[in-house]
Amino acid sequence: MDTHNVVAxxxxxxxAVCGGTHGNELSGVYLVRERLKRREDGTEPxxxxxxxxxxxxxxxxxxxxxxxxxxCFTRAALxxxxxxxxxxxxxxxxxxxxxLGPKGSVQAVDLLCDLHNTTANTGLCLITHxxxxxxxxxxxxxxxxxxxxxxxxxxxxxLPLDEAYSLxxxxxxxxxxxxxxxxxxxxxxxxxxxxxxxxxxxxxWIWQFNSGTLFEGGSVDIFTMVKNIDYPRDPQxxxxxxxxxxxxxxxxxxxxxxxxxxxxxxxxxxxRYRGKxxxxxxxxxxxxxYEKGVALSLARKRRVEIPSVRSDTQR
Amino acid sequence: MDTHNVVAxxxxxxxAVCGGTHGNELSGVYLVRERLKRREDGTEPxxxxxxxxxxxxxxxxxxxxxxxxxxCFTRAALxxxxxxxxxxxxxxxxxxxxxLGPKGSVQAVDLLCDLHNTTANTGLCLITHxxxxxxxxxxxxxxxxxxxxxxxxxxxxxLPLDEAYSLxxxxxxxxxxxxxxxxxxxxxxxxxxxxxxxxxxxxxWIWQFNSGTLFEGGSVDIFTMVKNIDYPRDPQxxxxxxxxxxxxxxxxxxxxxxxxxxxxxxxxxxxRYRGKxxxxxxxxxxxxxYEKGVALSLARKRRVEIPSVRSDTQR
Numbered sequence: 362m363d364t365h366n367v368v369a370x371x372x373x374x375x376x377a378v379c380g381g382t383h384g385n386e387l388s389g390v391y392l393v394r395e396r397l398k399r400r401e402d403g404t405e406p407x408x409x410x411x412x413x414x415x416x417x418x419x420x421x422x423x424x425x426x427x428x429x430x431x432x433c434f435t436r437a438a439l440x441x442x443x444x445x446x447x448x449x450x451x452x453x454x455x456x457x458x459x460x461l462g463p464k465g466s467v468q469a470v471d472l473l474c475d476l477h478n479t480t481a482n483t484g485l486c487l488i489t490h491x492x493x494x495x496x497x498x499x500x501x502x503x504x505x506x507x508x509x510x511x512x513x514x515x516x517x518x519x520l521p522l523d524e525a526y527s528l529x530x531x532x533x534x535x536x537x538x539x540x541x542x543x544x545x546x547x548x549x550x551x552x553x554x555x556x557x558x559x560x561x562x563x564x565x566w567i568w569q570f571n572s573g574t575l576f577e578g579g580s581v582d583i584f585t586m587v588k589n590i591d592y593p594r595d596p597q598x599x600x601x602x603x604x605x606x607x608x609x610x611x612x613x614x615x616x617x618x619x620x621x622x623x624x625x626x627x628x629x630x631x632x633r634y635r636g637k638x639x640x641x642x643x644x645x646x647x648x649x650x651y652e653k654g655v656a657l658s659l660a661r662k663r664r665v666e667i668p669s670v671r672s673d674t675q676r
Numbered sequence: 677m678d679t680h681n682v683v684a685x686x687x688x689x690x691x692a693v694c695g696g697t698h699g700n701e702l703s704g705v706y707l708v709r710e711r712l713k714r715r716e717d718g719t720e721p722x723x724x725x726x727x728x729x730x731x732x733x734x735x736x737x738x739x740x741x742x743x744x745x746x747x748c749f750t751r752a753a754l755x756x757x758x759x760x761x762x763x764x765x766x767x768x769x770x771x772x773x774x775x776l777g778p779k780g781s782v783q784a785v786d787l788l789c790d791l792h793n794t795t796a797n798t799g800l801c802l803i804t805h806x807x808x809x810x811x812x813x814x815x816x817x818x819x820x821x822x823x824x825x826x827x828x829x830x831x832x833x834x835l836p837l838d839e840a841y842s843l844x845x846x847x848x849x850x851x852x853x854x855x856x857x858x859x860x861x862x863x864x865x866x867x868x869x870x871x872x873x874x875x876x877x878x879x880x881w882i883w884q885f886n887s888g889t890l891f892e893g894g895s896v897d898i899f900t901m902v903k904n905i906d907y908p909r910d911p912q913x914x915x916x917x918x919x920x921x922x923x924x925x926x927x928x929x930x931x932x933x934x935x936x937x938x939x940x941x942x943x944x945x946x947x948r949y950r951g952k953x954x955x956x957x958x959x960x961x962x963x964x965x966y967e968k969g970v971a972l973s974l975a976r977k978r979r980v981e982i983p984s985v986r987s988d989t990q991r
Contacts, residue, residue, distance in 0.1 A: 392942075394942075395942045422966070422967075480862055544795045544859030545859065545860070546860065546966065547962075549925060550919040550920060550921060550925060551925070553942065607865045610866070625869075627706055627709075646864065649861075651861065652737075
């Protein structure tokens with residue numbers, strides 16, 4: 362191997378694993394509780410801060426109490442004035458930013474993994490605002506290699522750091538680890554196990570990376586979010602008038618072609634995808650996005666080459 | 677056929693179809709909205725009162741606002757004093773009882789069908805407190821005959837009318853029509869369609885019955901609820917420590933034998949069913965029952981013979 366093409370990167374010393382950012386996404390909630398129970402047993406190869414992001418929402422088993430915590434981490438939101446009358450999640454986002462960030466600073470944790478569940482049939486996705494975070498991309502490759510029964514994908518929301526709104530953007534590297542399908546408010550053993558395996562493999566990779574292992578480059582498919590599609594709605598009442606079509610339901614990351622069925626109205630009419638470009642649907646029929654006017658998102662897939670990496674401090 | 681063995685029953689003139697008794701069970705919510713939109717078109721063969729049971733909970737997309745409406749219809753609850761400080765659902769249950777009942781009276785609707793969804797893989801269940809309601813049992817037989825792609829079952833909670841707590845107990849005949857699996861807070865097209873088909877077949881049966889059609893008797897399997905099983909919990913914190921085992925998840929109404937896997941703990945330990953009798957699990961991993969301490973329910977199956985029926989007024 363030509364080691365001149367190896368990118369040397371700082372070690373990933375400080376890792377945060379967060380769950381309960383949405384309080385009714387229970388695999389992450391129980392995984393964090395489980396980790397907190399045994400955090401002192403010293404068996405983990407990497408030092409990890411484990412944290413319940415939104416304990417009040419977890420207590421009530423709701424997504425959020427007053428506003429969606431995972432939309433509170435833009436630069437603007439973090440620097441807006443708050444008072445004791447501000448929404449709980451606005452206040453909590455400052456606490457988390459102080460604890461794990463500040464976002465964009467040298468003090469921020471090296472990697473922030475935020476655990477999420479979706480009702481959509483996504484498998485395991487690493488979701489982040491960056492398409493050139495070699496650490497995140499190498500971790501994705503590692504999970505793709507090692508996880509036999511769960512499809513693993515890299516999803517990219519193309520936003521500058523300042524506008525990235527999610528908790529994971531507080532870390533120097535970071536991503537949401539989104540696993541589905543799981544209904545909100547319950548835990549399915551298979552989904553919990555997939556998330557547990559994903560976290561363990563991530564920590565294994567970090568340990569190997571910090572220990573000086575060289576990871577060879579290669580290609581990774583990146584799904585970049587292009588647009589959201591809302592449900593058909595009644596123009597007067599704004600109520601939805603159709604559900605996701607049975608032919609599309611559960612087919613996240615399967616290419617959707619122009620003219621293919623998208624919705625089936627409650628009165629039995631099929632509505633088709635009217636775009637001009639075949640795209641990859643994801644977050645199909647996510648319960649939490651009804652209020653956001655999103656029936657599904659559409660992504661473009663492209664293959665990117667990532668360099669070989671090793672840590673610049675060989676210990 | 678020996679018509680001496682035919683039971684003559686009163687016509688089923690007044691039918692109520694209710695949805696949104698739990699505000700986040702969306703197939704019923706959208707089905708009721710759809711019915712209310714086209715209620716004036718006069719195409720339905722039977723006169724039906726269509727009703728949104730808990731509009732405040734529907735508005736907020738939650739199961740209930742202050743207390744579970746579908747536990748408010750015991751004789752005791754309906755006759756307890758209420759004030760304006762009483763939980764919203766206690767007050768709403770009186771309104772519904774006045775509109776559709778009063779429970780146990782001659783004024784009550786002849787049949788009340790209350791639409792529900794569950795996160796459990798139940799198919800379509802008719803759930804009621806009676807195991808000898810020939811109307812409900814004949815409707816069940818009709819659905820079993822006519823629905824090709826959805827399993828249909830009759831579930832019996834053995835309670836005297838006074839102690840029956842659910843909205844459907846307000847009608848002279850009645851049942852919850854429970855369809856799953858569907859996560860709460862979203863609608864899946866296939867589940868919506870199954871519910872729509874179930875309601876339509878029920879109304880078809882009632883129309884035929886009212887028209888003088890003789891329905892032959894036969895046998896129906898009844899699943900009678902025996903007991904609930906809670907999740908394993910931490911004795912100190914009362915937090916659950918295990919999820920439903922992957923071998924049991926989604927296997928509602930498949931016989932569970934003593935010694936078979938029931939839970940998989942978050943640390944990886946399999947916990948087995950310790951009962952002495954093989955029973956039929958149902959409501960496996962229903963999200964709304966975490967707070968009620970129910971991981972699943974167990975039923976005994978028996979086959980009952982039901983008589984041939986016809987209406988006593990041949991129109």
